[in-house]
Amino acid sequence: MTEKEYLDALNKALKWLPKPEKEICFNYAREMIEDRIENGFSEAEAVAQLETPGQMAKAFLEDRGSLKFKFSLPLNSGLTVILLVLGFPLWGALLLAGLMVLLAGFLIAGCVPFLCVVLTVSLLFVALVSVSASPFVMGTVSFTAGIIQFGVGMMALGGLILAALGASLSIPWFKSAVMKTAQNLRSLFFQEVKKW
Amino acid sequence: MDSQLKKGLLEICVLAALAKQDSYGYQIIKDVSQVIEISESTLYPILKRLEASHDLETYSVEHNSRLRKYYRLTDSGRRHIADFLDDWKAVMTVIDFIKGEVHHD
Numbered sequence: 001m002t003e004k005e006y007l008d009a010l011n012k013a014l015k016w017l018p019k020p021e022k023e024i025c026f027n028y029a030r031e032m033i034e035d036r037i038e039n040g041f042s043e044a045e046a047v048a049q050l051e052t053p054g055q056m057a058k059a060f061l062e063d064r065g066s067l068k069f070k071f072s073l074p075l076n077s078g079l080t081v082i083l084l085v086l087g088f089p090l091w092g093a094l095l096l097a098g099l100m101v102l103l104a105g106f107l108i109a110g111c112v113p114f115l116c117v118v119l120t121v122s123l124l125f126v127a128l129v130s131v132s133a134s135p136f137v138m139g140t141v142s143f144t145a146g147i148i149q150f151g152v153g154m155m156a157l158g159g160l161i162l163a164a165l166g167a168s169l170s171i172p173w174f175k176s177a178v179m180k181t182a183q184n185l186r187s188l189f190f191q192e193v194k195k196w
Numbered sequence: 197m198d199s200q201l202k203k204g205l206l207e208i209c210v211l212a213a214l215a216k217q218d219s220y221g222y223q224i225i226k227d228v229s230q231v232i233e234i235s236e237s238t239l240y241p242i243l244k245r246l247e248a249s250h251d252l253e254t255y256s257v258e259h260n261s262r263l264r265k266y267y268r269l270t271d272s273g274r275r276h277i278a279d280f281l282d283d284w285k286a287v288m289t290v291i292d293f294i295k296g297e298v299h300h301d
Contacts, residue, residue, distance in 0.1 A: 025240075028221065031264060032236050035222035038260065051237055059237030063244065 003033050006047045013057030017064070025060040106178065113174050116167035123160035127153050203242075206234060208280045210242050211251060214269040215277065221265065243267065251276050 001009075010029055014022050029050070036046035050056065084091075130153030138146025197205075206228070213219060213227040221239065228234045246252045251273035256263040 027265070028240055029236070031221055032225075034262065035220065035264075039222070051235055056237050059240060063241035 001044065001047045003030070003037075003043050003047060006033065006050070006053055009053035010057055013053055014060060017061070021064065025057075029056060102181065106181075109174060109177065113167055113170040116163050116170055119163035120160055120167055123156045123163055127156035127160055129153075130156060202232070205232060206238065207242055207246065208277060209234075210239070210246065211269060211273050211277050214252060214267055214273070218266045218268045220267065224267070246273065 007026065007030060011022070011026060014025055017025070032050060033043075033046045036049060037043060041049070051059075130149050134146045134150035134153060136146075137149045209228045209232055210224055213224050219227070221236070221243070224243075225234055225236065225239055228239075243252070247254060247267075249272070250270055252267050252269055254265055254267055256265050258264075
């Protein structure tokens with residue numbers, strides 16, 4: 001395994017970590033490899049001396065303080081607990097409704113990247129068939145029909161590029177929106193506990 | 197060796213590896229592994245913990261057109277080593293007692 005392959009695998013295994021934290025882990029592993037290379041080991045030997053990217057990522061993730069969360073609602077007073085239980089029909093229904101609205105919003109927003117992907121695939125099919133079939137149409141039906149067929153293929157190709165562009169922009173946007181919302185929701189009820 | 201004991205010993209070994217001069221990750225691994233087994237994934241949390249407890253501090257130096265992270269022992273780190281050695285004297289007294297009793301039987 002090369003240094004790049006090792007670091008790529010580590011990067012993949014740490015994909016859920018926030019970027020600054022990922023950078024720290026990544027730099028640590030890279031430094032370990034490069035220091036070994038400077039000490040006379042070949043790139044392959046240096047990488048082989050390290051634990052696997054999976055083991056390394058596991059150690060990073062296990063050690064990460066923010067993996068531990070503490071329930072942060074003030075449930076220490078008896079009155080709060082009683083009020084929470086009595087008020088459950090009201091706040092429970094509102095919470096559920098809020099979550100459903102949020103879920104509906106995500107489903108609608110998720111349609112955009114989904115539509116872009118479906119359009120990309122189907123337009124690719126249309127473009128391939130139309131362009132490759134146009135010479136046969138020119139020969140068997142008429143020249144004009146063949147040209148129109150070719151034009152349709154080109155149009156589908158243009159649409160395909162736009163749809164692919166839309167997919168490449170909307171997928172990361174949707175992913176980051178889901179993650180940010182999940183983090184915000186979590187921070188409403190849970191508090192991060194640092195290990196060190 | 198008991199894992200908790202090993203963890204404690206590793207921390208002190210890492211601090212001791214920095215007692216004479218500042219060092220970097222791979223060098224610390226080389227120094228410490230002469231006496232006790234240590235891997236990169238074990239060293240990483242130890243360094244972070246010691247940095248968080250101000251027993252060591254870090255700085256970066258440009259080395260072969262890349263930045264290398266160096267670790268420096270602080271006064272708190274030196275006290276940590278001294279406390280460990282004091283505690284260990286007491287532990288040795290207990291061990292001597294245990295050995296004496298076992299051999300006596």
